[in-house]
Amino acid sequence: MDERWQAIIAVGGFIQAEPEPVWEFIMRWGVNDCSDLRAAIATVLLEHLLEHHFDAYFPHVEKLARNDANFADTLSTCWAFGESKRPSNLTRLKALLKSLDGSTVT
Numbered sequence: 001m002d003e004r005w006q007a008i009i010a011v012g013g014f015i016q017a018e019p020e021p022v023w024e025f026i027m028r029w030g031v032n033d034c035s036d037l038r039a040a041i042a043t044v045l046l047e048h049l050l051e052h053h054f055d056a057y058f059p060h061v062e063k064l065a066r067n068d069a070n071f072a073d074t075l076s077t078c079w080a081f082g083e084s085k086r087p088s089n090l091t092r093l094k095a096l097l098k099s100l101d102g103s104t105v106t
Contacts, residue, residue, distance in 0.1 A: 002036075004036075004037065004040065005040050005044070008040045008041065008044045008045060009044055011025055011044075011045060012044050012045055012048060015045065015048050015049055015052055015053075016052050019049060019052070019053045019056070019057065022045060022049055023049060023057055023060065025045065026041055026045050026046050026049065027060075027064060029041050030042070030045075030046060030064070030070070030071050030074040030075075031064070031068045031070045031071045031074070032070065033070065035073075038070060038073060038074040038077070039074075039077055041074055042074045042075065042077040042078045043077065043078070043079075046061070046074060046075065046078050047078035047079050047080070047081060047084070048081065050078065050080075050081075050082075050083065050084045050093075051080075051081040051082035051083055051084055052082060052083065053083070054082075054083035054084055054086070054089050055083070055089075058089070058092065058093070061075060062096050065096060065100060066096075066100070072100045072101065075096075075097065075100075076097055076100070076101070080093060
């Protein structure tokens with residue numbers, strides 16, 4: 001496995017206990033031009049941050065996705081788990097993605 005992915009997996013270990021520094025990491029790297037890096041951020045960090053802290057972070061995710069095309073792409077590769085799968089949250093997530101480019105979350 002790529003060392004970058006391994007490092008991101010290590011950061012993911014802090015999602016439940018320390019979500020704010022993880023969100024800051026996501027904001028910094030989720031807008032990067034490298035699609036592989038954005039995929040790692042999406043699948044290892046962002047989808048799991050929303051899985052455990054949807055209400056606290058979705059407004060921030062929405063704002064960044066509306067203002068940065070790379071971050072919108074990062075978000076579009078996330079799957080819904082945990083809190084993201086709750087019907088009202090999933091509706092919000094799908095509506096955001098559709099408004100951005102017609103993508104949907106799985």
